[in-house]
Amino acid sequence: MELRKKLGAAALLAATAMATAAGCGGRDSDPDPVPDAGCTGVCSTDAGTDAGTTDAGTDAGTTDAGTTNQIAAARKLSFGSKATLRNVVVTDVHYEKLSELGNNSWRSYFWVTDPAAPKEGLFIHKFYTDTPDTYRPQPGDTVDIEGYFGTEPNYEPFSGRRHHLANQRTPAVPLAITPKTTDAGVGARPPANEVTAEQLEASLGTAQNSAAFLGTRVHLAGPLTLTNPTPEALKRLDSSGTPPIYYGFEVGNGILVFHDKTRDRNLSDGGVEVRCDFQKEALDGGAVTFPNGISGVWDTYTFAPCTDGGTDITGCGSNSSDSGVPGSTKPYTYTIIPQDCADLGVVPPAP
Numbered sequence: 001m002e003l004r005k006k007l008g009a010a011a012l013l014a015a016t017a018m019a020t021a022a023g024c025g026g027r028d029s030d031p032d033p034v035p036d037a038g039c040t041g042v043c044s045t046d047a048g049t050d051a052g053t054t055d056a057g058t059d060a061g062t063t064d065a066g067t068t069n070q071i072a073a074a075r076k077l078s079f080g081s082k083a084t085l086r087n088v089v090v091t092d093v094h095y096e097k098l099s100e101l102g103n104n105s106w107r108s109y110f111w112v113t114d115p116a117a118p119k120e121g122l123f124i125h126k127f128y129t130d131t132p133d134t135y136r137p138q139p140g141d142t143v144d145i146e147g148y149f150g151t152e153p154n155y156e157p158f159s160g161r162r163h164h165l166a167n168q169r170t171p172a173v174p175l176a177i178t179p180k181t182t183d184a185g186v187g188a189r190p191p192a193n194e195v196t197a198e199q200l201e202a203s204l205g206t207a208q209n210s211a212a213f214l215g216t217r218v219h220l221a222g223p224l225t226l227t228n229p230t231p232e233a234l235k236r237l238d239s240s241g242t243p244p245i246y247y248g249f250e251v252g253n254g255i256l257v258f259h260d261k262t263r264d265r266n267l268s269d270g271g272v273e274v275r276c277d278f279q280k281e282a283l284d285g286g287a288v289t290f291p292n293g294i295s296g297v298w299d300t301y302t303f304a305p306c307t308d309g310g311t312d313i314t315g316c317g318s319n320s321s322d323s324g325v326p327g328s329t330k331p332y333t334y335t336i337i338p339q340d341c342a343d344l345g346v347v348p349p350a351p
Helices: 009-016 070-075 197-203 278-283
Strands: 082-098 106-114 117-126 142-151 163-166 176-181 193-195 216-220 224-228 248-251 255-258 294-301 333-337
Touching (some): 070 106, 193 197, 197 216, 197 333, 248 278, 255 294
Parallel strands (some): 117 163, 193 216
Antiparallel strands (some): 082 106, 142 176, 216 294, 248 255, 294 333
8 A cells, every 4th residue: 555645634633642542541530540540650560570680779870971771771670679860862752641630740651762872762650740740751852860660560551561660659759850951852862773573573582671672762674564464462352242453463574563653543423533554454455565664662562451351441440460462471572663654654744
């Protein structure tokens, strides 16, 4: 199919928006309606499964800003350890929400990369009360971050078990962010890492504390072919008895693409928000190729079904902590996560 797909004005805004409903699991109301909502701290139930053995409390960074391999060092800490990252750059925002309390506080889940070690990235979990509470991370910002190493909770849809820095729950210590440069824009991000399919395939069997390129933007060069629009690993598991849906597709020989930010969406008024849904094109019988390849963040994926077997995975309010990869015994796998249609090679129309 032709990738230079025309998007309407509304679709273009949606394609480039930084916020997405995925990841919040319906737990981001103010105040949080359930205990441990969003796991605003180190509260993983699988702590220690692939962390290192550094003594708790050891600072992963150093007093020297921009120390090479500081993110790699953080990933090897024991869960609950304090870590400081200096002069890292915000690359993409997974989810954000402005507080409904009228205090201009932002909740934001985002990725950072160290320009001194651009093959290393990490997910950051900022809650409304983390400092500064009014800071809204944007791609291109340069920041220092002090927080505690752990994982997203196992029950978090799609991002569960993912390594992160967050606040400490007990005793309560906020995640501390020091913005150093803001409003620089996406041009200030480290360039995406050029990767081969073989490099990504090699990391699939590697734990998070040593997997290559994890948490960073990557570019998998084209031409690429969409080889499977319904990979078992991205299947929704529920008890509805309806035809299954899949949260992305596969390119090449087993590289998964999680398409939450690029698929078409059904709207509550019965309309459809058209974006760049190449899975749909493939299911309709089209041959899909990406001549210029695919870009996005290379990070974890897991599926946490609703405990009642329902289909509203991000809104049921009760997801299973027994999350994993459908069709396998793996607790998580890795996928490319495109952030907008441009990451899939779609050029939006001129305004």
